[in-house]
Each structure stands twice: as structure tokens, then as C-alpha cells.
Amino acid sequence: KAGVTQTPRYLIKTRGQQVTLSCSPISGHRSVSWYQQTPGQGLQFLFEYFSETQRNKGNFPGRFSGRQFSNSRSEMNVSTLELGDSALYLCASYPGGGSTETQYFGPGTRLLVL
Amino acid sequence: SQKIEQNSEALNIQEGKTATLTCNYTNYSPAYLQWYRQDPGRGPVFLLLIRENEKEKRKERLKVTFDTTLKQSLFHITASQPADSATYLCALDSPYGNNRLAFGKGNQVVVIP
Numbered sequence: 001k002a003g004v005t006q007t008p009r010y011l012i013k014t015r016g017q018q019v020t021l022s023c024s025p026i027s028g029h030r031s032v033s034w035y036q037q038t039p040g041q042g043l044q045f046l047f048e049y050f051s052e053t054q055r056n057k058g059n060f061p062g063r064f065s066g067r068q069f070s071n072s073r074s075e076m077n078v079s080t081l082e083l084g085d086s087a088l089y090l091c092a093s094y095p096g097g098g099s100t101e102t103q104y105f106g107p108g109t110r111l112l113v114l
Numbered sequence: 115s116q117k118i119e120q121n122s123e124a125l126n127i128q129e130g131k132t133a134t135l136t137c138n139y140t141n142y143s144p145a146y147l148q149w150y151r152q153d154p155g156r157g158p159v160f161l162l163l164i165r166e167n168e169k170e171k172r173k174e175r176l177k178v179t180f181d182t183t184l185k186q187s188l189f190h191i192t193a194s195q196p197a198d199s200a201t202y203l204c205a206l207d208s209p210y211g212n213n214r215l216a217f218g219k220g221n222q223v224v225v226i227p
Contacts (some may be wrong), residue, residue, distance in 0.1 A: 042219035056214045090157050105157030
């Protein structure tokens with residue numbers, strides 16, 4: 001099976017702009033989680049989607065939003081970008097049935113905000 | 115609030131020796147704990163999961179222990195190889211909801227040939 005894919009891999013934006021990142025999960029996986037990774041804070045949970053519904057949400061401002069489509073592909077959007085949003089954004093997919101399932105991470109999207 | 119601590123200093127170890135990493139947590143009793151490996155510029159890769167009622171788990175050259183009294187997990191790489199050089203992250207199920215992992219910041223391992 002193909003792994004989790006994320007596009008784009010790299011992105012440079014300026015403050016105030018908005019950005020949309022995409023994640024295609026492993027075929028058959030219905031859950032997608034998004035994480036932000038920075039050197040200072042490490043990996044932090046953004047949100048989780050299961051069958052097109054947001055099931056969990058982390059402690060991020062409303063500028064961070066996401067959605068999931070019927071084919072389980074997911075997008076996350078960050079509006080009004082700030083310098084502090086520069087990070088590696090990772091998505092992880094898993095079948096979606098239980099809380100102890102292995103999460104399979106994509107390679108991430110490296111976002112740089114200037 | 116929940117806190118997960120991993121050593122911020124890189125662990126430099128000679129090839130063939132056993133690398134041991136520590137993950138300490140406070141203010142929470144997780145039902146399970148996971149360990150991931152992350153290489154530079156890549157996403158984390160799942161290695162092992164250990165549940166609260168398990169003391170030890172092994173997979174090839176990897177061994178994980180889970181002490182819920184000490185609130186600590188130890189991660190061992192035996193007969194370490196240069197290819198084991200990476201950052202290793204521990205993750206706990208979060209008290210905030212299902213399928214939500216809380217990660218430590220990771221501990222870098224450098225295996226010296």
C-alpha cells in the first residue's frame with residue numbers, strides 16, 4: 001500500500017497570507033490527525049478527523065482549521081499567517097477504529113512564514 | 115497539566131553498545147505509551163506500543179519498559195548500529211480524547227562507528 005502523502009512538501013508564505021495543506025491517507029484508513037512540529041514545542045496535536053467529522057481538537061487558535069472529504073483525504077488551512085506558524089506540519093492516518101492503533105505519519109509540509 | 119519529558123541532550127553511543135532512553139511523565143496515567151523514530155526531514159515512524167498493564171515489550175533489537183508507579187518508560191536499543199542514529203519520541207494517549215497523542219520533544223541518538 002502507498003504511504004501517507006502530503007502536498008506540498010515545502011512552502012514559503014508571508015505574514016497575513018493564508019495556506020492550505022493537503023494529506024492523502026493510506027487507502028482504507030478513515031482517520032486523519034494533524035500535528036505541528038517546532039523545535040521549541042515539539043509535536044503538538046492540531047485536530048483529528050474521522051469520516052468527515054472533526055473528532056478532536058487541540059489548543060490552537062481558530063486560524064487553524066481543517067476538513068476531511070468523503071475519500072478520507074484531508075486539508076488543513078491556516079489563515080492570517082504569523083511568523084510563529086513556521087513549522088513542519090505532519091498528518092497521520094490510521095484505520096480509525098480504536099485508540100491504540102498505530103498512526104502512520106506522512107513526510108510533512110515544511111512551512112516558512114516570512 | 116500533563117508533562118512528558120525526554121532528555122534534551124543527544125545520546126552519543128559506541129556501535130554495538132546498548133542505548134537507553136528515558137521518558138518521564140507527570141500529572142497523568144496513560145492507558146498506553148508509544149515510541150516513534152524520526153529522521154531529519156521525515157515524519158515519525160511507529161516502533162512499539164506498550165499498554166499500562168504490560169511491563170515490557172520487545173521487537174527485534176528494541177525493548178521498552180513501562181513503570182506506571184515511577185511514571186516512566188525506558189527504551190533500549192541493543193547492539194546499536196549507525197543506522198539507528200535518529201531522534202526517538204515517546205507518545206502517550208492524551209487525557210483529552212481518543213486517538214490523540216501527546217508527544218515528548220524527542221531524544222537524539224548518535225551511534226558512533
